[in-house]
Amino acid sequence: MKKPLIITISFSFLLAMGIMAWSYVPTPEAIAPPLHVQTxxxxxxxxxxxxxxxxxxxxxxxxxxxxxxxxxxxxxxxxxxVLQAGGDEPIDTETLFSVGSVSKVGTAVLILKLLEEGSVNIDEDVNQYLSSWQVPENEYTREQAVTLRHIMSHTAGLTVHGFADFYPV
Structure with a gap:
C-alpha cells in the first residue's frame, strides 16, 4: 500500500517541477542587454x-x-x-581598500585554474609553493603537511590574529 503512494507523490512532485520549469520564459525586455559603454x-x-x-x-x-x-x-x-564617515578626506582612484575575505574567492579561482593547467597539486605540501613565508613545522605538520586543499577548505589549522586595518568590534 505504501509503494503506490510513494510513486504517486514522486510523480506528482516531478510533474510540478516540470510545470514550474516551463512556466517562466523571459521576455526580451527581461534580459539585460550587453553593456557597450564607450565614454x-x-x-x-x-x-x-x-x-x-x-x-x-x-x-x-x-x-x-x-x-x-x-x-x-x-x-x-x-x-x-569620503574615507571615513564625518570626515572630509575624499575617496579617489588611488585610495586603498582592504578586500578582506573577498580575496579568498579570487584566490581559490586562481589556484583551481593553476590546478587545471597542471601547475600545482592541491594535495602536496603548500610550502613548496611559498617563498617569503613557510608554514612552520610543528607536531601536526610532522604528521601531515598543510596542503592547498586544507587551506581552501579552512581545515589547515591556520589562523589570523588580525591585520593592520582590522578593528575588532
Missing amino acids: ENEYEELLLQFGLGSKMAEYGVPGTSFAFIKNGELHWAKGYG
Missing part, C-alpha cells in the same frame, strides 16, 4: 542608474570606488564619497 559619462550614467548615491546612504557607506576593466585594461575608474 566616461556613460560609466557615470550606469552608476547613477544603479542608484549609487542612495545605496551608499541606505547602507551607511561613506565612500567607495569603481573600476571598469575591459579586455584586461582599465577603461575607467572613479572614487565617490
